[in-house]
Amino acid sequence: MMNFNIAMIPGDGIGPEVVEQTVLVLEKVGEIYNHKFNFKEALAGGCAIDEYGEPLPKKTIDICKESDAVLLGAIGGPKWDNLPGDRRPERALLGLRKALGLYANIRPAILFDQLKEACPLKPEIIGDGLDICIVRELTGGIYFGEKGRKDTELGQAAFDVEIYSEEEVRRIAKTAFDIARKRNKIVTNVDKANVLESSRLWRSVVEEVATDYPDVTLNHMYVDNASMQLVRNPKQFDVVVTTNMFGDILSDEASMITGSIGMLPSASLGEGNIGMYEPVHGSAPDIAGLDKANPMATILSAAMMLRYSFGLEKEADAIEKAVKKVLDDGYRTMDIINEGKKAVGTKEMGRLIIEALS
Ligand code: NAD
Ligand code: IPM
Numbered sequence: 001m002m003n004f005n006i007a008m009i010p011g012d013g014i015g016p017e018v019v020e021q022t023v024l025v026l027e028k029v030g031e032i033y034n035h036k037f038n039f040k041e042a043l044a045g046g047c048a049i050d051e052y053g054e055p056l057p058k059k060t061i062d063i064c065k066e067s068d069a070v071l072l073g074a075i076g077g078p079k080w081d082n083l084p085g086d087r088r089p090e091r092a093l094l095g096l097r098k099a100l101g102l103y104a105n106i107r108p109a110i111l112f113d114q115l116k117e118a119c120p121l122k123p124e125i126i127g128d129g130l131d132i133c134i135v136r137e138l139t140g141g142i143y144f145g146e147k148g149r150k151d152t153e154l155g156q157a158a159f160d161v162e163i164y165s166e167e168e169v170r171r172i173a174k175t176a177f178d179i180a181r182k183r184n185k186i187v188t189n190v191d192k193a194n195v196l197e198s199s200r201l202w203r204s205v206v207e208e209v210a211t212d213y214p215d216v217t218l219n220h221m222y223v224d225n226a227s228m229q230l231v232r233n234p235k236q237f238d239v240v241v242t243t244n245m246f247g248d249i250l251s252d253e254a255s256m257i258t259g260s261i262g263m264l265p266s267a268s269l270g271e272g273n274i275g276m277y278e279p280v281h282g283s284a285p286d287i288a289g290l291d292k293a294n295p296m297a298t299i300l301s302a303a304m305m306l307r308y309s310f311g312l313e314k315e316a317d318a319i320e321k322a323v324k325k326v327l328d329d330g331y332r333t334m335d336i337i338n339e340g341k342k343a344v345g346t347k348e349m350g351r352l353i354i355e356a357l358s
């Protein structure tokens with residue numbers, strides 16, 4: 001029997017609801033394949049502010065560092081929206097990513113055949129399916145550059161600096177090219193090099209890295225065009241590599257073409273051995289506590305954990321197959337519902353996936 005230690009951070013809003021179902025799924029996988037997943041719960045975000053007065057207690061970072069992988073739900077909510085920037089729940093997420101050195105955020109946007117009707121694009125645009133992998137830089141750029149306020153003649157001004165070093169770009173570019181090598185061998189670099197100096201450096205480093213990957217085709221696209229192309233002709237994309245903020249925005253856009261933001265998982269990897277796995281969506285305060293959230297993004301994130309952190313390929317496949325089976329059987333949470341399908345809540349969706357596993 002293999003033992004794996006997972007730091008579990010449910011967070012706020014729908015976070016605890018989707019994590020609860022994911023833990024049950026993982027426990028079932030453990031039972032079937034004879035692995036032991038040990039969960040250690042930690043607080044981060046709004047719930048940590050309420051309990052400890054700070055969004056990311058040191059204890060939480062320690063629990064993550066002592067684990068093999070981190071499973072996170074979502075963080076934030078209206079209750080904490082008026083706190084100063086450095087004390088907001090979202091700081092916990094940024095702090096965790098930084099503390100664990102998780103510079104590479106992998107966000108696969110895959111449209112399952114079963115969800116073609118939930119995709120707002122016309123059938124002729126999506127063809128026989130979509131499979132885009134967004135590789136988002138996660139520990140640099142405008143999220144982590146200098147920020148502040150100052151008085152000016154026009155009143156108070158505020159600034160956030162977008163800054164990237166060559167090494168930060170090099171390592172994320174390598175990640176993207178390595179992934180592309182195992183896929184359709186096309187990397188689209190998305191930047192704003194027609195305006196931003198940081199993008200010009202970014203682009204030149206991506207080009208330099210590309211010389212080590214002659215088998216991979218590199219295209220460049222400005223971010224404004226990329227956001228348009230994602231809707232006009234998403235099939236042209238294989239791997240997209242981009243900055244922290246552009247990746248944040250484009251991945252929400254890409255999620256919708258897979259049917260719903262409730263479908264998009266993510267893996268954050270980096271310097272160390274500890275990966276963090278979380279859905280791309282947020283805490284969805286509008287549906288929190290109502291058993292309406294789609295748990296699939298988090299459950300699929302757990303599949304990524306099994307694959308990338310634990311090397312459990314067939315177990316990861318089993319989760320993905322179970323998700324597809326439940327969709328095949330016509331069950332849908334409200335974010336992906338269509339005529340003729342069966343509406344279920346978060347808990348029932350979790351139960352169905354577990355049933356499909358066994
Ligand atoms: P959101 O992703 O929480 O919600 C956007 C919309 O998508 C809402 O209508 C919501 O109901 C829906 N939605 C999201 N996840 C869903 C799911 N699993 N199933 C069904 N519907 C789902 O984005 P927001 O409203 O901009 O942000 C809400 C809070 O979440 C904010 O405090 C924000 O900072 C935070 N946030 C956290 C994360 C994270 O923890 N990784 C990510 C994004 C936003
Ligand atoms: C995400 C979220 C976070 C981000 C926020 C909540 C800090 O939107 O994970 O996509 O911008 O990275």
Ligand code: MN
Pocket residue numbers: 248249252280
């Ligand atoms: Mn986001």
